[in-house]
Amino acid sequence: MRDVVIIGIGETEFGELWDKSLREIGIEAGLKALQDGGVRGEEVDRMYIGNMSAGKLIDQEHVAPLIADYAGLSHIPSTRVESGGASGGMALSEAYKTVASGMDDIVVVGGAEKMTDVGEEEAKKILSSTADQEWEIVFGATFDSLYAMMARYHMDEYGTTREQLAEVAVKNHSNASKNPMAQFPRETNKDFVMGAPMVSEPLGMFDCAPLSDGGAALVLCPAERADEFEGQPVEIVSMGEGGDTIAVHEREDIGTLKATKRAAKKAYERADITAEDIDFAEVHDNFTITEIMAIEDLGFFDKGEGGPATEEGRTRLNSEISINTSGGLKAKGRPVGAVGISQAVEAVEQLREDAGDRQVEDPEYGLTHNMGGTGASAVVHIFRRWS
Amino acid sequence: MKAKNEVGIKGYAGYVPRYRITPEEIGDVWGKDGETMGKGLRVQSKSVPSPDEDVVTISTQAAKWAMKRAGIEGEDLEAIYVGSESHPYAVKPTATIVAASLAASPHMTAADYEFACKAGTAAFQTCMGLISSGMIENGMAIGADTSQGAPGDALEYTAAAGGAAYVMGSKNLLAEIEETVSYTTDTPDFWRREGEKYPQHGGRFTGKPAYFRHITNCTEKMLESTGNRPEDYDYAVFHQPNGKFPVKAAKKLGFSKEQLDPGLLVTNIGNTYSGAVPLGLAATLDQAEPGDNILVTSYGSGAGSDSFDITVTENIERVKESNVPTVEEVISNEEFISYSVYAKFREKIEGGR
Numbered sequence: 001m002r003d004v005v006i007i008g009i010g011e012t013e014f015g016e017l018w019d020k021s022l023r024e025i026g027i028e029a030g031l032k033a034l035q036d037g038g039v040r041g042e043e044v045d046r047m048y049i050g051n052m053s054a055g056k057l058i059d060q061e062h063v064a065p066l067i068a069d070y071a072g073l074s075h076i077p078s079t080r081v082e083s084g085g086a087s088g089g090m091a092l093s094e095a096y097k098t099v100a101s102g103m104d105d106i107v108v109v110g111g112a113e114k115m116t117d118v119g120e121e122e123a124k125k126i127l128s129s130t131a132d133q134e135w136e137i138v139f140g141a142t143f144d145s146l147y148a149m150m151a152r153y154h155m156d157e158y159g160t161t162r163e164q165l166a167e168v169a170v171k172n173h174s175n176a177s178k179n180p181m182a183q184f185p186r187e188t189n190k191d192f193v194m195g196a197p198m199v200s201e202p203l204g205m206f207d208c209a210p211l212s213d214g215g216a217a218l219v220l221c222p223a224e225r226a227d228e229f230e231g232q233p234v235e236i237v238s239m240g241e242g243g244d245t246i247a248v249h250e251r252e253d254i255g256t257l258k259a260t261k262r263a264a265k266k267a268y269e270r271a272d273i274t275a276e277d278i279d280f281a282e283v284h285d286n287f288t289i290t291e292i293m294a295i296e297d298l299g300f301f302d303k304g305e306g307g308p309a310t311e312e313g314r315t316r317l318n319s320e321i322s323i324n325t326s327g328g329l330k331a332k333g334r335p336v337g338a339v340g341i342s343q344a345v346e347a348v349e350q351l352r353e354d355a356g357d358r359q360v361e362d363p364e365y366g367l368t369h370n371m372g373g374t375g376a377s378a379v380v381h382i383f384r385r386w387s
Numbered sequence: 388m389k390a391k392n393e394v395g396i397k398g399y400a401g402y403v404p405r406y407r408i409t410p411e412e413i414g415d416v417w418g419k420d421g422e423t424m425g426k427g428l429r430v431q432s433k434s435v436p437s438p439d440e441d442v443v444t445i446s447t448q449a450a451k452w453a454m455k456r457a458g459i460e461g462e463d464l465e466a467i468y469v470g471s472e473s474h475p476y477a478v479k480p481t482a483t484i485v486a487a488s489l490a491a492s493p494h495m496t497a498a499d500y501e502f503a504c505k506a507g508t509a510a511f512q513t514c515m516g517l518i519s520s521g522m523i524e525n526g527m528a529i530g531a532d533t534s535q536g537a538p539g540d541a542l543e544y545t546a547a548a549g550g551a552a553y554v555m556g557s558k559n560l561l562a563e564i565e566e567t568v569s570y571t572t573d574t575p576d577f578w579r580r581e582g583e584k585y586p587q588h589g590g591r592f593t594g595k596p597a598y599f600r601h602i603t604n605c606t607e608k609m610l611e612s613t614g615n616r617p618e619d620y621d622y623a624v625f626h627q628p629n630g631k632f633p634v635k636a637a638k639k640l641g642f643s644k645e646q647l648d649p650g651l652l653v654t655n656i657g658n659t660y661s662g663a664v665p666l667g668l669a670a671t672l673d674q675a676e677p678g679d680n681i682l683v684t685s686y687g688s689g690a691g692s693d694s695f696d697i698t699v700t701e702n703i704e705r706v707k708e709s710n711v712p713t714v715e716e717v718i719s720n721e722e723f724i725s726y727s728v729y730a731k732f733r734e735k736i737e738g739g740r
Contacts, residue, residue, distance in 0.1 A: 016591060016592075016595065018595065018596040019596070119589065119590050120590045120591070197423060
């Protein structure tokens with residue numbers, strides 16, 4: 001296995017990009033990444049694209065060659081990777097494996113989603129299709145209600161409160177207010193979050209990530225070739241993937257994200273570090289409860305301590321561990337397939353110390369956590385400052 | 388599009404059904420927080436037509452009052468255009484029924500218009516063309532709707548009924564229309580297909596790429612064409628699908644809340660669709676003084692905007708002597724109803740009589 005670095009990053013603004021199609025979003029992010037890395041198109045060996053549901057959202061399958069073609073790279077192999085909400089992160093792990101194995105040298109990995117071409121109801125239905133259609137959704141469960149059940153269980157089992165959930169949204173909005181690419185670069189407060197219309201008890205509108213359009217891209221290369229390019233490299237130290245049952249009702253403990261635990265364990269082992277070494281993390285906060293469970297299951301806090309830790313401000317920017325400095329899915333936005341890649345873009349910016357007002361002080365290790373469905377797939381990447 | 392010869396408004400009036408329903412009452416039925424919904428939309432109540440009211444009756448009442456103010460008879464009208472997206476018939480014109488009711492038939496031309504919420508201002512433009520070219524002397528332009536919102540849909544909180552009628556001509560004008568500008572694109576933000584009872588819409592797509600894009604581009608074009616600045620106008624009327632959009636658009640364009648206020652009726656009566664801008668302009672004219680300048684920009688989904696640059700003349704004093712109720716007087720006659728009565732009135736109860 002070779003050491004792998006990211007030498008180029010790029011992303012579009014996240015939000016309602018009414019004037020941009022999926023291919024335009026993908027190309028914009030990809031070209032920015034190539035430009036950032038100082039990499040020419042003809043040097044690229046392969047491309048991966050994380051995308052959840054272009055088939056349903058824009059009636060277009062086979063999106064990887066589509067984007068490659070419009071980027072002027074129709075001659076290279078390109079593949080779409082789908083793993084629900086973890087599509088982006090899983091695409092990154094495929095790209096990482098390809099470069100680490102020595103199969104290819106210069107690999108572009110992007111993520112893109114165009115969610116606003118369908119109505120909100122339709123988009124929600126499509127999101128729900130990452131749960132178990134036959135055993136959950138058909139019986140009336142929605143994506144929101146499945147997470148609401150996890151939240152209720154967590155509240156019941158560990159005493160997590162509605163206020164603690166709200167603090168996740170408040171913190172992530174505060175971080176997003178320092179991120180020019182965020183969909184909602186605005187501060188909010190606990191009263192506003194708790195007063196928002198209810199979606200699925202106990203999750204209100206501000207406990208849920210939005211529907212977004214957006215894309216992000218990275219250029220990977222073997223560490224030994226990092227010096228050939230202009231982009232400031234950041235090392236991908238390790239990667240871990242994990243799985244769990246597709247349906248929530250099959251789980252022994254719905255307050256724990258097992259796939260996340262499994263992925264984290266592998267990633268820490270491979271990097272030969274522990275959760276304590278991590279300075280900042282981008283975690284999959286598709287709902288506020290998910291962030292609370294994730295920071296426990298990634299090992300940053302003991303089980304049941306995620307809520308109190310958040311409330312005490314221990315996850316704020318430059319506190320004990322900075323969580324979701326980008327604003328997270330909640331406030332930076334959620335173009336599903338782009339999420340995992342966008343998290344890595346944030347990790348690179350932080351480790352390059354290019355994150356402006358949301359810069360974590362002197363970071364050594366950063367972690368990204370990307371999850372599919374209600375947690376049936378999860379992927380964790382660990383990044384390190386390049387020296 | 389500058390008028391070749393003098394053209395403008397000789398008489399106008401608005402009519403709004405007296406029944407009202409609150410967002411709280413609607414929200415209660417659907418398990419939604421109607422109060423928050425109303426606050427978000429900045430709508431306190433919306434008008435509801437009674438079972439015997441439709442675009443014909445609304446248009447006829449407004450037209451009769453407008454003619455009284457203009458001092459003309461039915462036979463003086465050479466054209467009637469009714470803009471609406473709730474014409475009672477799919478095939479058979481509203482305008483002929485209105486013309487007959489006004490005793491304007493048969494030596495005249497008439498037609499219905501549909502352009503979502505801006506069908507009324509499309510009628511304005513047609514009359515302007517016929518009059519300023521010298522083809523006719525007096526024309527009637529009406530915008531009226533009994534708009535539809537599917538039960539439980541977000542539209543149900545605002546879809547209302549009302550309309551206003553304008554006698555247009557070249558002499559004895561209460562207000563002169565100097566110029567009109569349009570901005571038209573193919574934008575699928577809101578539609579109702581043939582045979583469907585309720586419209587569909589693109590959710591948040593109805594905002595930035597639809598309403599705001601057209602209203603701001605059209606208004607900016609008008610400002611550019613006239614060389615006016617927002618502060619040169621005493622009043623401004625923008626299409627008002629809710630209480631939030633026109634205020635936001637006005638702010639972006641540089642107009643103040645004070646310029647908007649007299650014509651901002653949506654808070655109490657909801658979105659009267661094709662009637663919204665004609666009613667807002669009528670309420671503004673009710674307060675206007677000679678020499679006042681008014682900028683009007685409508686918006687219709689699909690999509691397009693029409694802007695008008697209007698200057699009030701000394702004849703506006705005639706309005707006060709006409710014994711026709713002002714829009715404010717019409718609107719103040721209100722009776723609140725429950726959702727069940729609303730459901731009956733709007734024929735949402737199957738088999739109901």
